[in-house]
Amino acid sequence: MTPMSKEYPFAKRTDWEMTQNELISQLDEARKSGKDIIDLTESNPTRCQFSYPKEKILKKLSAAQNILYDPSPRGNLSARQAIAQYYKNKHWNVSPGQIFLSASTSEAYTFLFRLLTNPGERVLFPRPSYPLFEFLVGLNDIKMDTYPLVYHHRNGLGQWSLDLDALRQEIQSTTKAIVLVNPNNPTGSFIKKHELEELNKICAEYNIALISDEVFMDYSFQKNNSKAVSLVENHKVLTFTMGGLSKTLALPQMKLSWIIVNGPEQIVSQASERLEIILDTYLSVNTPVQNALDEWLALQPEINKNILDRVMANRQFLVEQIRDFPACEFLEAEGGWYAIIQLPPERTEETWILDFLNEDHVFVHPGYFFDFLEEPYIVVSLLPPVGQFQTGIRRVLMRIRSTVNA
Ligand SMILES: Cc1ncc(COP(=O)(O)O)c(C=O)c1O
Structure with missing residues (x-):
């Protein structure tokens, strides 16, 4: 037997800096x-x-129906209907057929990168933003580019904007997706209508998908969320919008997130077919949480x-x-x-x-x-x-x- 070498040949993507x-x-x-x-x-x-309304949350976890395993790659219809209703309450139109469930938003990113990118291809992320992206990029064998969010003052009021010129300059022939975090973590800035229009033009021109992470959408400082622009209804280019229980119900331990697919009909249909196979490979969402979702979302x-x-x-x-x-x-x-x-x-x-x-x-x-x-x-x-x-x-x-x- 050959002795194990000192340096075991782990995959390079796991060569992280291990010192604290x-x-x-x-x-x-x-x-x-x-x-x-x-x-x-x-x-x-x-x-x-x-x-938290503890009893109401926990009661559904002991329901008898949780004993039956009847998996569906996109997620249980009742859970997807509950998510569609949650959006309807916000006056946004989403159908259960557009919704795909995952165990977390981080996992949903991975599913989307597997759908959209080949190894070595590129995705654009906002900067500053959420530190997990660096790991998600490495684990998915893709390259990360960033576009700046810029803080400036107008009429004495500070606000964040996307630097769209800088974003355009970052686009390469291998750029496959632009990630928006809407509102962004930690800047708390929502995408503006005119920024989305410009992004739609860019994505249509270069065949790039939009991925909008909207996990913080329920936490607008404006009454009635009146200024928020969501991408759930964005049909101009292939668009994936993500949400999840970790923020919407402040229950990260329950492990349920969702992806909403929108865009030109034919591309959406192809994307959905492929995404369904990715999800079917893992079936990572647990049954009790899906069964509980309609009652839980009523607590939102x-x-x-x-x-x-x-x-x-x-x-x-x-x-x-x-x-x-x-x-x-x-x-x-x-x-x-x-x-x-x-x-x-x-x-x-x-x-x-x-x-x-x-x-x-x-x-x-x-x-x-x-x-x-x-x-x-x-x-x-x-x-x-x-x-x-x-x-x-x-x-x-x-x-x-x-x-x-x-
Ligand atoms: C912007 C953003 N997206 C996604 C996540 C991760 O969410 P999940 O717990 O669903 O993976 C976080 C966690 O803080 C976040 O800040």
Whole structure:
């Protein structure tokens, strides 16, 4: 028997940097040494002391019908009808035939990349955005390009826009999809109508699909979500819109997401046939959750209100604190679970974050975690309980004040 070589020949796509980043090491150390850290990065809603309608959620999991396994590649019709109804309540027209279920949005991305790209082909992602993309790209043997989201001021009001010229310049003959995160994590910016029109032109010209990640769509800061533009009804080019329970019901542990396919009829029909085979290969969505979906989605307004009330209260506190504090800028957003603050340039991003952690026992995300183009920025989750959030923010702002005035 040949001895196992020291370097086992694992697939190159798994050659990740395994050493822990400095920030996480220091966080672990602080916790181990017994420091009570206020975690303003917490974005797992099930750890943020929300009151969920527990009995109603759990009751359906013990239903007798869950014993029967009767898989359907696209997902159970009753579950897909419930999702269509959820969109109807938002006045968006989606039919169950357009809906495909997956166990998570991350998995849905993989299914779409398998459908749309060959190894080495390219997908465009927003920047700044959600850090998991880098892993999804690597695991699917594709290449990542980015297009910038730019923060600017108009009539004294800050807002984010897509840099469409920069996006155009990133397109190559092997670009197969453009990903939108709508609203984006962490910028909280929704796609605008004129941006979508332009994207439709670009995609039609180059035969590129749109993938719109709308997991945060229910968390608009506008009453009635009146400004939100969803891609569920976008039929001009091949379009995949994703949503899921991890945000819509704040139940990431239940593992159910969906993809809605839209676009020119013939392409949609071909895409759907192929996507169905991909899903049939895995059948990854569990039966009890699909059976529960219609009753669970009826709880969406109640759960959504609980979370949005907290998000709005924390956000309002932040706005008020920063209003009288010209050294920092609060970046405007339209939705989501996060807030971004631009810090004074006296320190690097890393130094600020480590100071907050080690001196003030508050943990916040650095902008570089989301691939910001500049620094220093911090990103905080708006989910933590209000008292905790306010204490954490007060400590951070005091540290900044004392550093800037030193
Ligand atoms: C923008 C965005 N998309 C997708 C996900 C992942 O969702 P899921 O839990 O359904 O995989 C997240 C998780 O935070 C996210 O922020």
